[in-house]
Amino acid sequence: MALLSVIRRWAFREGMPIREISRRTGLSRNTIRKYLRSDEKEPLYRVPERPSKLDPFAAKLSGWLKTEASRSRKQRRTARQMHTDLACLIHEGSGSVVASVA
Numbered sequence: 001m002a003l004l005s006v007i008r009r010w011a012f013r014e015g016m017p018i019r020e021i022s023r024r025t026g027l028s029r030n031t032i033r034k035y036l037r038s039d040e041k042e043p044l045y046r047v048p049e050r051p052s053k054l055d056p057f058a059a060k061l062s063g064w065l066k067t068e069a070s071r072s073r074k075q076r077r078t079a080r081q082m083h084t085d086l087a088c089l090i091h092e093g094s095g096s097v098v099a100s101v102a
Contacts, residue, residue: 061086
């Protein structure tokens with residue numbers, strides 16, 4: 001449930017004091033007063049799109065998963081084995097760091 005609607009329900013229907021709402025939500029009393037006085041909706045925060053480290057390897061990963069899905073259960077690679085192979089692709093430095101990850 002949206003936080004703004006919870007705050008309004010506690011204040012208007014249940015008659016809960018602003019100080020108690022502040023304690024339960026962790027918001028300041030001034031913020032709660034502002035929400036109760038305004039007619040605004042739930043505040044929207046945009047999350048900026050960030051590239052993943054796995055984006056360059058997405059095609060390789062999907063290919064691995066397709067080939068593993070067609071194999072029998074005993075013949076499939078484990079997630080740890082795929083992680084090790086992926087770590088070798090990503091890390092181009094010394095092998096000791098890759099060996100410590102697996």
